[in-house]
Amino acid sequence: MNLWLTAATHNATQVDYLIFALVLISCAVLALVFGLMLLYMFKYRAGSDIDRGTLPRKTWRLEAAWTAATLVAFFGLFVWGAKLYLLLFQPPADALQIHVIGKQFMWKAEHDGGQREINAIHLPVGLDVQLVMTSEDVIHDFSVPAFRIKHDVLPGRYEALWFRVDIPGTYHLFCTQFCGVDHANMVGEIVAMPKADYQKWLARSDAGETLAAAGKTLFMRYGCSGCHGGDGAGANQSQSTVRAPSLAGLYGSPVTLADGRVVKADDRYLRDCILTPARQRVASYLPVMPSFAGEISEEELLKIIAYLKSLSQQEPS
Amino acid sequence: MSAAAGAAALSGESYLTDGFSLRSWLLTTDHKRIAILYLASITVFFFIGAAGAALVRYNLIVPEGLIKSAETYNRLFTMHGVVMVWFFLVPAVPVTLGNFIVPLMLGARDLAFPKLNLVSWYLFMLGGAIVLYSLFTGGVDTGWTFYTPLTTQYSKGHVVATVIGIFIAGFSSIATGLNFIVSIHRLRAPGMTWFRMPVFLWSLYATSVILVLATPVLAMTLVLLAFERIFHIGVFDPTLGGDPLLFQHLFWFYSHPAVYIMILPGFGIVSEIVPAFSRKPLFGYTFVVWASIGIAVISFLVWGHHMFVAGTSLFSALVFSILSYMVAVPSAIKVFNWIGTLHKGFIRFDAPMLYALGFIGLFTMGGLTGLFVAALAADVHLTQTYFVVAHFHYVMVGGMVSAFFAGLHYWWPKITGRHYPEMWGRAGALIIFIGFHLTFFPQFILGYLGMPRRYHSYAPEFQVLNVLSSAGTTILAAGYLLPLGYLTWSLLRGERAAPNPWDATGLEWQTPSPPPTENFVATPVVTEEPYAYPRPKPQATS
Amino acid sequence: MSDAALPHAFQYESARHQARTAIAGMWLFLASEVLFFGVLFLSWIVCRHWNQAGFDAGARQTALAIGTLNTVILITSSAFYTAGVAFIEASNTRRLIQCCALAWVLGLAFLILKFGIEWHEDLARHLFPGPRFAITGELRTGAQLFFVFYFVATALHGLHLLAGLGLVGWIIRRAGRGEFSAQYSTPVAVVGLYWSFVDMVWIVLFPLIYLIGRGP
C-alpha cells in the first residue's frame, strides 16, 4: 500500500505543505478535544468523588478567548490557501500551449505543431505548460493528482490550467467531474519527458500540418477572409465592401468594445467573437459579422484561433 | 406533573391508546402520531439508501468493479445520495424527534397547524413514492447534484420524475419548518421566554428558517431543470445562450444551507443530552444559541465553496473561502461549550450520552476536514475525490446519524413508554463508532492519493484502502441493524418507563410516558432557566 | 360576545391567539414564496444580461395590450377583495360576498385573457421555444430564452391564481353560510394576504415581460 503521492511539480510540493499543515493543526485540535473529553469523562464520571468545587459563574471570557483563537487560526489558513490558489491559477506569460478537448468519454489533445493524441498528453519537463481546455458536450474536469491541480472543462468556453513539471514520469489523468456512464473510463496519462526527448517525440509523431496552417485553410473556407482580408490584415486590403477590423496583431492586445468596455483579446475573446459576435461588438464597426455557432467544430475553432495568433506573432502592431 | 395527567398515566391512557384503527393513525392530526408515522417512513428510506451504500461498497472491492455495468453503479450512488439526503437526513430529526418533542418542550398541546403537519407527511410520502418508483424503474445516473447540461441533455433515465418527487418532498419540508417557526413564536408556555428555551428548540428554529427560505430556491431550480429536460431548451444550456454555472449556483445556494439543515438539529440534541448526563447547565448557553442563529444566517453566503474549480472568478473563490471559515467559527464555539459542560460534571454513560460523545468526536473530525476543503489551494487537489466523500460522511453519518440515535435513545422512553435494553444500546454506540472509522478513514487517504469519486472502476493501487473501507461497512451495517433489532424488541418487551427516567429538566419530562393525547392536562408554567440541574452530592449518585 | 367565549382550536389560548397565529403562518409562507419566485426573476435577469438583444426581440412579440388590461384587472380585483375585508370587519357579510364575487370574476377574467387568448395566440405564432420557433437569425437564442421564462413564469403565476380562485370561492361559500363576522374573520384576512401576493408577483412580471427592452 503506497501512502505517498509523487509531487511532480513545484506547486504540488507547495500544496502538500499546506495540506500537511492542516493535518498537523487538525491533530492538535483533535488531541485537545479528545484529550479533554477523555480526561473529563474519567475525572468527572458520576462514580468518582473528586472535589468538583463550585461552578464558574461568568463564561464570556473563555468564550471570547476561544472564539478569537479560532478566528485567528482560520484567518491564517484562509490566507495561506488563497495565496497559493492565486498562484495555481495565474498562468505565466509565454507558456507552451496545448489544446485539450474533453468529450464523453475521452480527452483529445492537440499540439501547436499539429500533433494529436487521445487520452495521453506528452509534454516537456522544466517548461511552463498551459492547457487551453473546452468540452464538446457536458462538463468534465481535467485532473492530475501528481500535479495537485484540476479544473472543470465546460462546454461553450475556454478554461485554462498551467503547471511546470519537475520530475519526468508518467502520471494519471482523471476526469473528476461526473459526466455520464463511462466517467470512470475517461482517464489517461500525462507523459512528462526531458526537453530533448519531447522534441524527438514531436518530430516522430506524424504531425501533418501545423495548427496555424490548418487554421489558415479554414479561415479561407469559412469565408472569414471575405471580410477580414486574405491574410486577416483588414478589409481595406480585401475586395469586399464590408469594413471589418484587421486581425493581425490582435491577439493579446486590448480591444475597445461598442459598449465602452475594454477587454484583452485572449483565447476566450477570440472564441466568443466567432461564436457569439453579438455579445461583444468591436467599437466603430457595423454589427454585421454573423455567428458561426453550430458551424465550426471545437477542433476547427482551435485551428482558426491558432492561425489568428500566428498573425500577431508575425507582425506585432 | 398535574394530578389529572397523573390520573391519565395511572389509567394507562396515552396518545398510543387513543384509537387503534388504521384510520385513527392515517388521519391523525396529533403531532405525536405524525412523528411515529414519519419515524416508520424514514427508517424505511434509511435502509433503502443504506442498501445502495452497501452495493456501492461491494462494487468497489475490486478495481474493475464487481458490479459489471457502470450504469448500474452510477444509478446506485445517485439513488443512495438522493434518498439519504432528501428522504432521510434532511427530514430525519425535525419530522420525527422534532415533531414529537417540540410541542412538549414548549409546553403546548400541539403544533400551531396540526392539519398542515399531516399534509406534510402525505406530501413526503407522495414525493418519496415517485422517487422510489423512478429510481427502481430505469433509475437516474446524474449524481445527487444533477449538474447541467449532463442532466438536461445527455443522461438517460427518469430525471423528470425524480425531480418532481424531490420538488413535492420539498413542500413537505417547507410545511414542517413553517409549523415549527410559528409554534415557537406563538405557543410557548407561560414563563418560557426566548432565553429560557432549551437549545433543541433554538436549533430547530434555526433549521426551520433554512427550511423555509432555502427549499423554495431548490424548488424553482428544479422547475427550470425539468422544463429544460422536457423541451430541450432552457436556461442552463450553454449551446442555447444559457449558463451551466447558473445551475450550480442555484443548486448550492440551497444545498449548502441544506447541510446545516442536516447538522443543526444534531447540535440541538447533543446540547440536551450532554447537560442531562453531566448534571450541569449547558456551558455558555447564550453563545450556543447565537451560534445556531449565526450558522443559519452565514450558511446562505458560502455556497460558492463547492465551485472552487468550476470556472467562477478567482475573486469570488476568495470571498467564499473566507466565508466558509466564518461559518465554521460557530461550530467551534459549540464544540468547546460541550466540552466545557463536561467539566466538573457528574457524568453518566448511558447509551444516549455515548452516542452524543461519539457525535462530538466524529463531527469534529468531519468539521476539521471541512477546513481542508475550504482552504482554496488544498481544495483544488482534494475536490471531487474521496476526501470530500469522507468529509461529508464524517459530518453527516458519523456526526448526524449518531446524533439522531442519541436523541432517539434519549427520548425513546418518552415516545414509546418503554426502555430500550441499556447494554445493547451501549454496544450499538460502540460498534457504530468503530465501524464508522474503519469505513471512512481510509477514504481520506484515498482522496489525498487522488482517487476520484463517482468512479465505477479505479486504478489498482487504490485497492487495499478500498477493501478496508468495504470491510468497515460490514461492521457499520451490524451497528445500524442492531438498534433496529433491539428497539423493535423493546416496543413489546421493554421495561415500562417512568415520566422522567433520566431525571432531566425540560417540560417534555413533566408529563407521563407516553404522553396523553393533549400532552398536558394543565398548561405548565416555566419559572427558571433551562438545564437547572441541581448539584448532586457526589456520594449520592455513585 | 366576549373574546374568551369564541370557539378556538385546543392548542390555543383564545380565538385571538389563533387568528394572530394563522396570519403569522401566512406571512411566513409568503416569505417562502418570495424566494421561490425570486430565483425565477434572478435567473431571468442573469440570462437577459447575456442575451440582451434577443430578450428585447422576444419582448417585442408580447401582447402589451392584453398585459396592461390584465394588470388593471388584477389590481382592481385586489382592491375589491381588500374592500371585502373592510366590510367584514364591520360585520357586513352581504357586502363581503359581493366584493369577493367581483374579485373572483376578475381573477377568472385574467386567466381567460392570459391563457385563453394570449397564450393561444403566442402558440399559434410559434413563440413556444423549440425547433419551430418563429424568430430566426441571430436573435433566436435570446428570444427563445425569453420565451422559456415567459411560459414558465406565466404558468406558475397562473397556477397560483387558480389556487387563489379556489380559496376565494371557499371564502364566498363560508360567508354564504354566515360563518364570518367582525369577531371572526381570520380566513378572510389570510386569503387576502395570499390574493395580494399573487397580485404582487404579477406586478414584477409585467415589466419583465412587456416593458423592459420593448423600446419605442
Ligand code: HEA
Ligand atoms: C451535515 C453536513 C455538513 C456539515 C456540517 C459540513 C460542514 C462544513 N463543510 Fe462540508 N460538505 C457536506 C456536508 C457538510 N459539511 C457535503 C454533503 C458536501 C459535498 C457535497 C457533494 O459534493 O456531493 C460538503 C462539501 C464541502 C466543501 C466542498 C468540497 C468540494 O466539493 O470540493 C467544502 C469547502 O469549503 C466544505 C466545507 C465545510 C466547512 C468549512 C464546514 C464547517 O461548518 C465545519 C465546522 C466545524 C469544525 C471546524 C470542527 C469544530 C471546530 C473546532 C473544534 C475548532 C478548533 C479548530 C481550529 C482552531 C482549527 N464542505
Ligand code: HEA
Ligand atoms: C445522509 C446521508 C448519507 C448516509 C447515511 C450515507 C451512508 C453511507 N454511505 Fe454515502 N453518500 C451520501 C450520503 C450518505 N451516505 C451522499 C449525499 C453521497 C454522494 C452521492 C453522489 O455522489 O451523488 C454519498 C456517496 C457515497 C459513496 C461514494 C460513491 C461514489 O462517489 O462513487 C460511498 C462510497 O463508499 C458511500 C458509502 C456510504 C456508506 C458505506 C454508508 C454507511 O453509513 C451505510 C451503512 C449502513 C448499511 C450498510 C446498512 C446495512 C443494512 C442493510 C444492507 C440491509 C438493507 C436492506 C433492507 C433491510 C431492506 N456513500
Ligand code: CUA
Ligand atoms: Cu468526463 Cu467525467
Ligand SMILES: [Cu+2]
Ligand atoms: Cu457547503
